[in-house]
Amino acid sequence: MPAAAPARLALKDVAFHHGAREVLRGVSLEVRAGEVFGLLGPNGAGKSTLFSILAGLLPPAAGRFWLDGREIPAGARALRAASGIVFQSPGLDGKLSAEENLRLAAAMHRVPRAEARRRIAALLAGAGLADRAREPVDRFSGGMRRRVELARALVHRPALLVMDEPTTGLDAGAFQAFWDEVLALRRDQGLTVVLTTHRPDEAERCDRLAVLSGGAVVACESPEALRARVPGDVVVVEADAPDALAAEIRARLGLPARVRDGAVHVEREAGHTLVPRIVEAFPAGRLRAVSLRRPTLADAYLALTGASLEDAAEVAA
């Protein structure tokens, strides 16, 4: 551990197995204070297991942990007291109101009662739920419940916010609102955020990403740096028979074409010169659309691991 500027949270060689299957094989990470740190990977990459270990739910088979440079045992009370946790599965008591759920969370973290009342009112107002504070959470929509979950994780003003796929099931508007809130908290309170995600658009919002594949970190850098690992551009060709078309592009044009999400993808530098070649190579009507785009984090994940982020994500959804 560097003595000068210790990471807010550091882990080293964290391992976990489930029977004979290795779920995490020696994960080491450093999360700096005030950064938004993403654990990116499809289902089965081990990120939810890592989340459970960070949340103190699961004891790791091996690994060392540091909080602000001080070594702590796995799942230590110091970490649990400093963290706000947002679970992927619902973590609220549906029979209780939003206000009661928050009040219980505040009591558990020993927030003084008057202070808790003030914070709960402010958090629920901020979530746009002030007028429904006394309704059972069971009656809320998915997006509203997510906002209550976030508010509950924040009621004790944690230094660390740890979230497992926090925006699963949210529509575009709710997704945007959720992230606006998280980034505002980071800006205003210096909150450190650790989250797991399989969504490229969510990963884009992180300062740094640990790319998880098969229970190991294969890269750990900013989204820009990860995208830069894919050379050039991505040409996406939509057609009725993508597999046949990909085979033909490979054979006739000698290009590395592969099918993802029902469309043919070709990664190439100077992709714009490729577009006319592909269009001219096939008769009219064979192709539905040809587009050119910058590589996304999904492309970067594929390039790094050879596995697709989206395919597993679709299975999960």
Add this chain to the structure above:
Amino acid sequence: MSPARAEPAPRAAPPAGAAPAAPLPAPGPALAYDVATALVLWRRDLVRFFRQPSRLAGALGQPLIFWFVIGSGMSGTFRMAGSGTGYLAYFFPGVVLMVVLFASIFTTLSVIEDRHRGFLQGVLAGPGSRASLVAGKTLGSASVALSQAALFLLLAPAAGFPYGAIDWPLLVAALALAAVGLAALGFAVAWFIDNVQGYHAVQMTLLVPLWVISGAMFPVPADRPGFAAAMRWNPVSYAVSAARRALAGPDAPGALPGSAARDLAVLAAFAAIALAAAVLSTRRAPRA
């Protein structure tokens, strides 16, 4: 960490103008967190119970029907040797314990669902210890059980036990210890079994027979030593026995030989062992 520290990646440090990350506050004393967590869980079970009128109605209706239907059916054939006690009066303390038993089973059931999808996840990830989780959940469950028993005990005069003649401290102590023990046992089973069907199967084959052979429904057959031994090792027997003494005096018909103090001592030992088992069970990692 200072935002000015040079980082290889441009976005690795917080953006300019961001608030500096506050240093971590020192966590408070461990015991204070544990007490806070236990109180939260306790309060939650009680709030949930009193908010659901159907549960309140069921809590009173089910044992009432049970007591009256079985009690009336048996009263013709039952005769307590050497006493004029009718079956409805004999059965009443047994039904009180049945109320406690079933309430403990049902309130600890939530441990299974709740810890993978629900409120208990947040408690496990919170600053309290697992022992405080056991304490809070057991207290909550026992309080619900006692509340249900209290509702049913409103009928005591109808069974021939006027309120003024009841030894309330003894009754409350016996029922509270039994409720804590049974709830903690339920917690340990719930944590270990980890699925609702399995939990019901285990509880129904473990706890219901304990109640049946506790002297709740019929007295110890003096001519069957095996039966008598099973009853002597059954903690529920002592709860039923103490309840009988509380309702009908130290020499109540059907009470075990011995004193009320002995009954309570056995129940306290049972509660302590069950609590220890529940705390130990939480050391086991839940299935991922």
